[in-house]
Each structure stands twice: as C-alpha cells, then as structure tokens.
Amino acid sequence: MRTVTVVGASLSGLYAARELRAQGFDGRLVVVGDEPHRPYDRPPLSKDFLTGRADEDQLALTDAEETAELDADWLLGVRARALDARGRTVLLDDGRTISTDGVVIATGASARGLPGCELTGVHTLRTLDDARALRAELSAGPRQIVVIGGGFIGAETASSCAALGHDVTVVEAAPLPLVPQLGPDMAAVCAALHRRGGVDLVTGIGVAALRGTVAVTGVELADGRMLPADIVIVGIGATPTTDWLAGSTLALHDGVLCDDGCATRLPQVVAVGDVARVGGTRAEHWTSATEQPRVAVRNLLAGHTTETVRPVPYFWSDQYGARIQFAGRRLDTDTVRIAEGAITDGAPDEGGFLALYERDGRTTAVLSVDRPRPFMRARRELARGASAVEAAAATR
Helix, strand or coil: CCEEEEECCCHHHHHHHHHHHHCCCCCEEEEEECCCCCCECCHHHHCHHHHCCCCHHHCECCCHHHHHHHCEEEEECCCEEEECCCCCEEEECCCCEEECCEEEECCCEEECCCCCCCCECEEECCCHHHHHHHHHHHCCCCCEEEEECCCHHHHHHHHHHHHCCCEEEEEECCCCCCHHHHCHHHHHHHHHHHHHCCCEEEECCCEEEEEECCEEEEEEECCCCEEECCEEEECCCEEECCHHHCCCCCCECCCEEECCCCECCCCCEEECHHHEEECCECCCCHHHHHHHHHHHHHHHHHCCCCCCCCCCCEEEEEECCEEEEEEECCCCCCEEEEEEEEEECCEEEEEEEEEEEEECCEEEEEEEECCHHHHHHHHHHHHHHHHHHHHHHHCC
C-alpha cells in the first residue's frame, strides 16, 4: 500500500495512525477529521472540563513531537462525503478527492437530539465545541437544569452541574438508568448516587416536548408535568456516523458491519471505534477505540483477516465523587453477589463495593463502586477465563 486514509481524527483514528506507523507502513498517511481540532480526549468533557478543573490543553492526545513522527497529512474541519464502491477514493465535502489504497473508518458517532433542540439553552455533549458552549452557560450563575437521559453522559453531566451549584433534575424514560448495562439490582444502587448528590431523578416517563420560543423554558413530560428549565442537556445516546458511506458496497446496520478482525467486506477497508460493529457488537467505550486499531491495521496491511479481537468489555464512569467500573458480559439471568463492601438502604456504603455476576458457577462480569484494586484483580481473572474458554473452543 502506498496511501492509507484514516477517516476520523478521533481517539480511534489517532490510534489507527499510530499503529500504521508502528506496524511498518511508511507510505502516505492521510487523516481526515470533520472537527477543526486535533485528536482530544472525550471522557473529561462531561467531568473535569465542564467543571473547570481541566483546560483544553489537558485534553490533547498528541503533541508536536508525535505529530512530526506520524508524518501524516491532517485534513481537519472537513467532512468525508462519500467512499466509492471499491473503497479506493474518499470524496470530501469541499470537493477534494483522496485516492487511496486502504481506508480506516473511524468516524465515530454523533449525539442524538430531540425536536426543539434549535432553542437556545438546549445542549448535547459530544464534542469539544459542545462542551465549550455548555461550560460558558454554566458559568453565568445558578440555573435550573434538566438532563434528559440517565446514561453515563447524562449522569456525569448532571454530577458536574450539581457540583457547580446548579439545581438539577435527571429524566430517564426507563424504570431505572443503566439497566441494560448493569441489570436492575445494580442499576438501582447506582441510581441512588443521584439522590446522594442532591439531584432529582425522574424515571419511567418520557419527554413530550421542549417548551420555549427563542430560549428553552421547560421540559414537558409525557404525563403532562412541566419541569422548568433554563438549560436542557440531551443525553439520549449517539448514532454511528455512517451517512457518508451510503452508496458504497459496505454493509451498514447501526454501524459498519465488520468481522471479528474489524475487516469489512472490502479487504482494503476496516472500521474501528464507535462506528464499527465488530463481530455483531458495537461498543461505544474508550477501551474499544484503543484496542481495535492494532488488529484492524494488521488485517488491513495483510489484505485479509489474520487476527481477531474480542477483549472483555470494560467501561468506567465518574459520578458524584464515586468511580463506577464494569467489566464482562452479563445476561439478565445472571445472579449478582456482593463480594466486598456493602450496600445500605439501597446505596453504596462509604467504602463502596465489589459485585460479581455469576452464571453456572463462574463469574461473567464484575461491577465496582470505589473499589479499584479489587476490581482490577477481578477484571484480570475475567480476561484469563475468557482466554481459556476461547483456547478450549479452538481445539475442538
């Protein structure tokens, strides 16, 4: 390959560029990004950056020395508009075309909005520019804030807003936040963190409409209740950025469909990060974005799948002064056992807890609140167990 184009100047895009050089690719490397910024770390946007404990220079994922070593052509502030049917040309919104021998799709995902999001005071939180705009409003004095969505972004943002002294209400359509990730019992425990943080949590009800003329003034719930709001933050998930791939021969279904090696049906095209559905799963987690590129690049340079990736899923979240960590693959039928620490009156004790999800006598997942060291031990044991299962399956 003489030219490889990474579409997406994101965390996964940067890791792909690093892997290309680390694995010996010495040709032309092009990195296309729709934002004007070089790669930055997104997790702090809803936490330290929003509260003012971190500035933009602390978000940067690269420095001048690494940028020089990568020797890439950075095309920033321009969107990819199309990929030709054979995957050999990337067309940009400004009319430029990039002829390429290989493509790494790392376009990530975009925040879902709601009707009424054109009102001032309504925010999503996905990009640095989103975080800049929200931080500016939060610094203007106490506000009544409604966060729509109790997932990780919603909870972290609510926590940050409460820490800044704002009056915060979280609205979650499901009976409890984080049920798909944690199951109902542990989701209820983590929901208690909202109450401990002084945030009102409204569950089991959807949003009917956002109210206001120019600026938002309230959130109308499906049961007719009205929540007054000076600021509304919409955190209802993200949609993989695949619209630019319409017309290509790639299979698209809630992401770019890939095999277990991040390879698409075109041997010269791989996908990584939030946009990639690898082996039937699309994981919007930092660890997926950093682990997939190594295997994806190896398979891209080989021209076929020589290696697969199936790490034990892992994610973390910082909320109300507590660190939540989860690893593994749980099923609704798994039982949950508190292995360390305790839960009192439905909330984690001051020292936190470690919970094990179990199935047929083995641990399938682990959840920790403020127990990082025991969690890391349990996570390593999960990884060893998963490797042993895969090795046994390979010998059958």
